[in-house]
Amino acid sequence: MSWNDMAHHGRILIVDDAMENIQILHQALEDDHDVLFAMNGEKALQLAQHQLPDLILLDAMMPDMDGYAVCRALRTSPVTRDIPIIFVTALKTPEDETRALDAGAADFITKPVNAAVVRARVRTQLIVKRQSDALRELTLTDGLTGVSNRRAFDETLANEWRRCARAQVPMALIMVDIDQFKNFNDAYGHQAGDGCLQQIAGAMRRAAGRPQDLVARYGGEEFAILLPQEDLHGAEGVARKLLDEVSLLSIPHAHSIVTPWVSVSMGVTSVTPSDRVESSTLVQRADALLYQAKAAGRNRYLSAGEAP
Secondary structure (H helix, E strand, O other): OOHHHHOOOOEEEEEOOOHHHHHHHHHHHOOOOEEEEEOOHHHHHHHHHHHOOOEEEEOOOOOOOOHHHHHHHHHHOOOOOOOOEEEEEOOOOHHHHHHHHHHOOOEEEEOOOOHHHHHHHHHHHHHHHHHHHHHHHHHOEOOOOOOEOHHHHHHHHHHHHHHHHHHOOOEEEEEEEEOOHHHHHHHHOHHHHHHHHHHHHHHHHHHOOOOOOEEEEEEOOEEEEEEEOOOHHHHHHHHHHHHHHHHHHOOEOOOOOOOOEOOEEEEEEEEOOOOOOOOHHHHHHHHHHHHHHHHOOOOOEEEEOOOO
16 A cells, blocks of 8 residues: 555544634545544644544634644644644735744645645645654564564553543553563573564453553563553453463473463552652552562462552
8 A cells, every 4th residue: 555545534633713614624625534623722622632633724813722822732742742733724924834834833725725735735744644653653663572662661651641640540550571581592592582472462462452552562571561541450351361361372381480381470550640640650569569470479460459
């Protein structure tokens, strides 16, 4: 599939206080894209946060909160800062265009709009975004296992921590360690060790199957499973499923003191994020429980929720 093909079927958010302008843009784009609209800045910010459009077409002149303020607000949020914004406005001077670009816009279209020009500009920005997303995906993926890397974990933890804090919903974390992995590498070689890591990563993906769940290689043979909007009971269910999935793999490990097969140990915890608690607390708790699970004999999980 070409980049041009990938620029179709984007989600476009149109922001304008005049319905006739929204209708014109909607008619120009509806054949190729999923189109949303908002008639004021506050609604636009809410839709952008929850619907995550691929592109925003933004009017500059709106009551209460103008397009420049909306653009700046979108750029300061880690959730929406990478969404390209095209100003669509009756303003025509170079100073107006410069102000829009300085606020964070990617392009500037003057009214009255030409439908063909709008479609071409939208296609160009969507191609750029698809390419940027693909490059970002490469930088956030562990090259060996195909799951997220430590950088992706840190970024997702920070973003989800803020989101769960606003909604006052729990977040769970499972820290996973492959038991006696050094012995496995020494006995079977690093190529077999790489294969083992890949299979265990696949087992984790099967155990944590919701779209919002994140499986990441935390370092070496240690992995993390981040479960936004999940309580301790749900996280324990994922941990039990992972133990079953790893057991089904039946990867021989004759040099393990735990079982004749590769096994994992886990620390499981869940908290409700707040501004008073750092996200690192979640990692520290899960890590401490992982250490206890290993000390208790491995091939198991230990769990604990929030302290009273």
